[in-house]
Amino acid sequence: MLTFLARAFLAPIARLIWRPTVIGRENMPAEGPVVVASNHLSFIDSIVISLLARRPVSFLAKDEYFTGRGLKGWASRSFFSGVGAIPVTRGAGQAAREALDAGLAKLQAGQAFSIYPEGTRSRDGRLYRGKTGVAWLALTAGAPVVPVALIGTQHLQPVGSRRIRRVPITVHFGEPMDLTPFGTADSGRARRHATDAIMARIQSMSGQEYVDRYNEPPPATVRERVRRFFRARARAEL
Numbered sequence: 001m002l003t004f005l006a007r008a009f010l011a012p013i014a015r016l017i018w019r020p021t022v023i024g025r026e027n028m029p030a031e032g033p034v035v036v037a038s039n040h041l042s043f044i045d046s047i048v049i050s051l052l053a054r055r056p057v058s059f060l061a062k063d064e065y066f067t068g069r070g071l072k073g074w075a076s077r078s079f080f081s082g083v084g085a086i087p088v089t090r091g092a093g094q095a096a097r098e099a100l101d102a103g104l105a106k107l108q109a110g111q112a113f114s115i116y117p118e119g120t121r122s123r124d125g126r127l128y129r130g131k132t133g134v135a136w137l138a139l140t141a142g143a144p145v146v147p148v149a150l151i152g153t154q155h156l157q158p159v160g161s162r163r164i165r166r167v168p169i170t171v172h173f174g175e176p177m178d179l180t181p182f183g184t185a186d187s188g189r190a191r192r193h194a195t196d197a198i199m200a201r202i203q204s205m206s207g208q209e210y211v212d213r214y215n216e217p218p219p220a221t222v223r224e225r226v227r228r229f230f231r232a233r234a235r236a237e238l
Contacts, residue, residue, distance in 0.1 A: 128215035
């Protein structure tokens with residue numbers, strides 16, 4: 001009910017303020033489980049997809065948005081719950097597995113769940129190699145994948161900025177993809193090929209330059225910097 005009310009109230013406002021170009025909105029299946037796989041340019045991407053899709057779409061969000069106190073904490077919880085966010089703890093050893101399990105639970109309940117195959121925001125606007133969790137989710141749940149291309153959202157809320165700007169954006173919902181011809185969820189080869197096909201579809205809609213390597217966030221610690229240095233050196237020596 002909260003999600004319905006939030007979409008009914010916020011979606012028209014979002015359309016009025018952003019005046020987005022939405023392409024292929026009808027490609028989203030009206031019911032049943034569906035994985036929404038999108039490129040990732042801005043913090044606000046998940047909210048954009050949730051408000052502009054033809055049906056509610058769940059997505060993962062940091063649990064700190066749900067744990068605040070007072071009026072501010074209540075407002076944050078209400079907003080993120082209303083737009084379909086699922087709290088998830090980041091940084092824990094099992095965080096990635098728990099995130100996939102949370103998405104699978106939504107799909108098994110017949111809902112739509114969005115995921116970013118790149119894993120993290122692109123800081124240079126290019127499209128990076130997708131991680132295979134998206135294919136595992138779709139194949140395990142028996143759900144189609146709707147590829148989504150976001151264009152211009154990096155200007156809505158640039159990295160490091162808290163202010164949301166009024167700029168033109170485009171949200172392109174592609175035709176649903178059936179991944180079953182690639183194989184089963186327990187096949188690494190099937191997951192890899194299916195994920196590559198998803199990324200190719202996103203790239204064809206977004207027009208981004210494709211980079212055939214994973215997009216890693218900047219190292220947060222000296223230890224991580226050192227680890228990446230030696231890993232890159234080892235690859236170069238192969």
